[in-house]
Every structure is written in C-alpha cells, then in structure tokens.
Amino acid sequence: xxxxxxxxxxxxxxxxxxxxxxxxxxxQGGTLYIGVDDNGNVVGIPDSRKLxxxxxxxxxxxxxxxxxxxxxxxxxKQYLEIVVPSYPVAIxxxxxxxYRSGSTKQILSGPELESFLLRKRGATWDNMPLPxxxxxxxxxxxxxxxxxLAVKKGRVDSxxxxxxxxxxxxxxxxxxxxxxxxxxxxxxxxxxxxxxLGAYTKIGFFETNAxxxxxxxxxxxxxxxxxxxxxxxxxxxxxxxxxxxxxxxxERYFVPDEALxxxxxNALCHKQYESCIPIQISxxxxxxxxxxxxxxxxxxxxxxxxxxxxxxPYNPSIANVYYLAGFIxxxxxxxxxxxHACAEDGVPQPEYxxxxxxxxxxFSAPEDRVIRSVTPRVTxxVTxxVTxxxxxxxxxxxxxxxxxxxxxxxxxAVSRKTIALRLRSLKEKGIIVxxxxxxxxxxxxxx
Numbered sequence: 001x002x003x004x005x006x007x008x009x010x011x012x013x014x015x016x017x018x019x020x021x022x023x024x025x026x027x028q029g030g031t032l033y034i035g036v037d038d039n040g041n042v043v044g045i046p047d048s049r050k051l052x053x054x055x056x057x058x059x060x061x062x063x064x065x066x067x068x069x070x071x072x073x074x075x076x077k078q079y080l081e082i083v084v085p086s087y088p089v090a091i092x093x094x095x096x097x098x099y100r101s102g103s104t105k106q107i108l109s110g111p112e113l114e115s116f117l118l119r120k121r122g123a124t125w126d127n128m129p130l131p132x133x134x135x136x137x138x139x140x141x142x143x144x145x146x147x148x149l150a151v152k153k154g155r156v157d158s159x160x161x162x163x164x165x166x167x168x169x170x171x172x173x174x175x176x177x178x179x180x181x182x183x184x185x186x187x188x189x190x191x192x193x194x195x196x197l198g199a200y201t202k203i204g205f206f207e208t209n210a211x212x213x214x215x216x217x218x219x220x221x222x223x224x225x226x227x228x229x230x231x232x233x234x235x236x237x238x239x240x241x242x243x244x245x246x247x248x249x250x251e252r253y254f255v256p257d258e259a260l261x262x263x264x265x266n267a268l269c270h271k272q273y274e275s276c277i278p279i280q281i282s283x284x285x286x287x288x289x290x291x292x293x294x295x296x297x298x299x300x301x302x303x304x305x306x307x308x309x310x311x312x313p314y315n316p317s318i319a320n321v322y323y324l325a326g327f328i329x330x331x332x333x334x335x336x337x338x339x340h341a342c343a344e345d346g347v348p349q350p351e352y353x354x355x356x357x358x359x360x361x362x363f364s365a366p367e368d369r370v371i372r373s374v375t376p377r378v379t380x381x382v383t384x385x386v387t388x389x390x391x392x393x394x395x396x397x398x399x400x401x402x403x404x405x406x407x408x409x410x411x412x413a414v415s416r417k418t419i420a421l422r423l424r425s426l427k428e429k430g431i432i433v434x435x436x437x438x439x440x441x442x443x444x445x446x447x
Contacts (some may be wrong), residue, residue, distance in 0.1 A: 005103050007031040011037050013051055013080075018062050021084050022093035023100035025065060026108075026116070029086035035079030044077030062093050085286070090120040101356040111274040112357070115373065123273045126315040127411055128194060129179035138165050138180070139190045142221050146188070147324055153326030163275060172321060183317035186222045186273065191220055198276035198293075201229055201268075205237050205283050217278070222268055222318065226327065229281070230257075237283045239371040242400050242407075252274055252345070253366030257339035259350070263361050265327055266294040266334045270314040270359075286370045291360040305335055305352055355373070371400055372414060372445060387430050393422050394445065401442035 006028060008020060013034045015045045024030035033044040045051065052071050059067055066148050068083040088098060097108040099116065118125055149158040158169065165188075174184035186192050187317040192199040204215040210351055216236070218228045234240075240251035253260075265277045267290050282289040296305065297312040309331035313319035322328045331338075338361075342349055347369070351362040386394065398407050407417045407424075421442070426432045434441050 004274055008032050009036040009038060009040060010034050011043055012045060013055065018058060019093050019096075019098045020100070020105055021059060021067065021433070022063055022091055022096075025067075025087045025091040026085035026098065027100040028085050031084065032080070032082040033079060035113040042074040042077050042079050044079060047430060048078040048080060055080070055082065059218065063091050065091055086412065088120065093100065103412070106356060111272070111276065115322065116228070117270060117367075117393050124314075124316060125272070126183040126317045127173075127176055127181050129176040130182050130185050131178040131179050132195065133185050133189065135166055137182065138169065138188045139221070140165065140274070142188045142190070142223055143168060143194040146223060146321070149325040153324070155324045161339070173317060174321075181317060182273070183315065183321070184249075186320065187321050188221060188223070191219070196273055196276070197365065198278045199273055201225060201264075201279040201281065203229070203232060203237060203281045203330050204428065207284075223321075223325065225268060226261065226264055230261060233281070233283070238288070239400070241371065241402060241412075252369065254286070254347055254369045256341040256347065257284070257362070257365045258296065258347040259338045259345075260288075262338045262341070263290050263350070263363075264332050265322065266338075266361075267294075267321055269319050269328065270294045275357075277343060288363045288364045289360055291358055293357060294353060294359050296359070305354070306339070308336070317319045345356070367443065368402070372398065385431060386426065390422050390426055393419070393426065394431070397443045401435075402445060403443075 006024070007030060010017060010032065012032075015096055017032060017034075018031060024032075026265055034051065035043055037043050037050070048071055052069060056066070056069050059065060065087065068081075070081040070083070072079055072081050082381050097107045097113055097116065101110050106112075114124055115430055118128070147161050147163075147168075151158050151161060160171075163171070169180060169184055169188075170182075173188070174181050179344070182196070184194050186199060189195070200217055200219040202215060205213045214236075218232060219285055220228065233254070237254070238253050240253050242251055243386055263367040264281075270292065271279060272295065274295045279293075280289075280291045282291070294314055311319075312328055319328065319330075328334060339349055342363075348364045351358045351364070353362070392412060393408065396403055396411060403411075405416045405419050408419045412419070423432070427434070430446060432445055434446050435441050
C-alpha cells in the first residue's frame with residue numbers, strides 16, 4: 001500500500017476529512033485509510049465499529065453522496081478504507097466545493113468554481129452566451145480575414161466567402177441560445193477587453209527576476225494577437241544571432257520561429273479567460289517564459305503533455321476556429337511540433353512547469369546563441385576606461401558577441417588590423433574576454 005495523490009493515510013478520523021472526500025469526489029476519486037500512519041503502517045483504531053456506522057451517515061448528510069466504507073484488519077489491528085468514486089456532477093460539502101489537485105486540496109471559488117461547474121455540466125466557458133454582444137460588434141474586417149485564411153487553407157468551402165457574418169457565426173458554432181458566445185467575442189470583436197478583463201498578452205524584458213526594464217501589452221482579437229506578439233518580440237525583445245553563409249546574412253533567434261508560434265497559439269487557445277489574468281511572456285537575454293492561466297485535462301501531468309496525446313482543448317470553440325483558419329492542427333501535435341522545431345534548430349528542449357492554476361513553458365538559449373545586453377550600469381562602469389572608438393566596438397559586441405573581425409571592420413569602415421588592436425586593448429583593460437575558439441567563440445563583456 002503506497003500513498004500518492006489518490007491515497008491518503010490518517011491515524012484517526014476527524015470530521016475535517018469530509019472535505020478531502022469531497023475533493024476526491026470532484027476530481028479523479030481516491031481512497032482514504034483511517035488507522036494508518038504516515039509510513040503506511042497499520043496502527044489501528046479503537047472505535048472502528050462505531051465509525052463504520054457514523055462515517056457513511058456524516059458523508060451523506062454533508063454531501064448527499066454514498067461511498068464505500070470498509071472495515072479491514074491486519075496483524076490484529078482494525079482500520080477503515082473509505083473508497084470515493086469520481087462523480088460526474090459537482091459535489092459540495094456543506095455548501096463549499098473542494099477539489100483534489102495533486103497532493104493538495106483546494107477550495108473552489110470565483111472564476112475557478114464557475115469553470116468547474118461548467119465542465120461538470122459538459123459545457124465550456126468559451127461556448128457560454130454573451131447577451132451584450134450584438135451583430136454590430138462582430139468586426140467585418142476580422143470576418144473577411146478569417147474567410148480568406150480558411151478558404152486558402154482548404155478547410156472550408158469557398159462558398160463561405162458569400163456568407164453574411166451572422167450565418168457564418170452560426171456555422172462556426174459561435175452562437176448559443178440565440179446569442180453570440182464568449183468565443184465569438186474573443187475572436188471576432190476588435191476590443192475583447194470591453195467584455196472580458198485580461199483578454200490580452202503582457203510582454204516584459206527582464207535583466208534579473210526583479211528588474212523589469214520595459215514591457216508591452218498586446219490587445220485585440222485572438223485572430224490578430226498571434227502575429228502581433230511575434231512581431232513585437234522579434235523587433236523589440238529578442239536579438240537574432242547573425243551569421244553569414246558567403247554573402248548571405250542569416251538571422252537565428254534562440255527560440256525557433258515555429259516553436260515560438262506554436263507555444264503562443266497553445267497559450268491563447270488553452271487559457272482560462274474567465275480568470276481575467278493575461279498571458280505573461282517574460283524574456284531575458286538567455287531564456288523566455290510563457291505563463292498561462294490554464295489547466296491540463298483530468299488525470300494529465302507534464303509527462304502526458306510531453307508525450308504523444310490526443311487533442312483536448314480547454315476552449316474547443318476557439319480551437320475550432322483556429323483549426324479552420326489553419327493556425328493549429330486538430331491532432332494535439334502542438335507540443336510535439338515545438339519539441340521537433342527545437343531539435344531541428346539545435347537548441348535545448350522546452351521545459352514545462354504545471355501548477356494547479358497555471359502552466360508555464362520555458363525556452364533556454366544555448367550559450368553560443370546568447371546575446372548579452374549592455375545595461376546602463378555596465379556602460380557607466382566602462383566609460384572611464386575606454387576611448388570613443390573602443391566604445392563603438394563595445395556597442396557592436398553588445399549587438400552580437402559572435403561578430404567576426406571582418407564583420408566588425410565592415411560595420412565600422414576600418415581595417416581588420418584596427419579592429420584587432422582595439423579588441424586587444426579592451427581585453428588588456430579587463431573589459432572583454434574571449435569565450436571559446438577564434439573561429440566559433442564569442443566576446444563577453446565583463447561586468
């Protein structure tokens with residue numbers, strides 16, 4: 001007998017364990033043993049016969065459910081086994097909803113409770129009607145954009161181009177009880193923030209975990225956010241490692257384009273929008289995090305996520321439109337494609353961290369593709385030591401530490417010999433150091 005997330009050992013009965021039973025009933029079920037210590041040793045309980053009668057009554061009175069309570073014996077010591085099945089409907093304990101997640105018990109409230117109740121009824125938040133949203137709020141340009149993408153991808157018939165937008169919304173299953181749904185609002189309205197807080201993405205560049213240097217917010221329809229996010233990240237937040245194949249200039253970011261796009265699509269598609277918390281993308285010189293308020297399907301772990309799995313979107317209505325527009329596949333291959341893109345580009349595999357209320361993916365840069373930023377503190381430190389011409393060279397190194405002598409000479413319109421002399425001077429002053437070989441290494445600015 002081994003203790004894990006679906007098995008608990010308790011030396012004696014306490015009425016507070018009714019909440020644990022409620023948590024099991026609302027999750028994947030579980031078993032509670034009374035009269036067993038933390039090491040799994042049966043210690044017995046003196047009042048086992050009385051508890052055998054009392055506990056089922058307490059459970060029924062508190063939750064109106066029936067569970068199996070069994071009297072067991074080992075080495076002459078009696079203990080109880082309480083077997084709790086997973087219930088298809090939401091169960092409350094004296095009016096409070098509890099949920100078992102991992103090895104912890106949570107009290108559900110607010111948006112989390114609303115989402116839980118919807119799932120138990122077989123409904124989803126993105127398919128809930130939004131009476132305030134009317135046909136005028138459905139943006140014509142976004143409808144036109146979707147039609148073009150879907151027809152080009154070949155996932156809808158070209159006749160959809162002639163459909164009026166109200167008919168299109170119905171065919172996309174974005175109406176419910178005669179009203180447009182939350183998914184229709186997020187996908188086809190220009191300003192989802194008007195109806196739903198947190199329906200945007202925050203991007204921040206960090207020098208350290210505590211030092212946020214600058215940030216942006218990406219608002220708008222979920223059909224538009226993807227490209228906007230990637231554009232801002234590439235133009236403002238990430239520096240491409242520049243190499244040359246002959247005269248051809250090659251730019252490579254430490255997160256492959258396909259992997260970044262898939263990760264952003266996953267976050268937008270699977271987010272718990274009812275949480276009112278935006279997606280948060282944190283970028284450093286050598287790593288990138290995408291944190292999303294969401295949750296895995298029942299019984300899933302990070303291991304399930306990284307292995308072959310079926311498609312189980314948290315927001316199926318949003319996922320359906322994304323699929324028809326050609327943004328995603330319908331086979332649950334998003335994570336697989338991310339991992340494949342990283343492997344193909346020679347960068348580390350992503351790392352997933354799963355908490356009860358959020359999921360985060362981390363991309364790390366290999367050392368040879370890290371481009372360190374020169375912060376104001378570093379600049380102030382070296383200003384007194386370097387000449388103006390040496391400072392120009394430092395600026396180039398901060399732009400890309402792997403620039404070759406030839407590239408630097410070309411950018412500054414001087415000879416390679418001049419560059420070599422300035423590099424040697426900066427090295428002798430202890431301002432820069434060479435990491436790796438002359439051919440494949442890079443310059444590091446010492447802080």
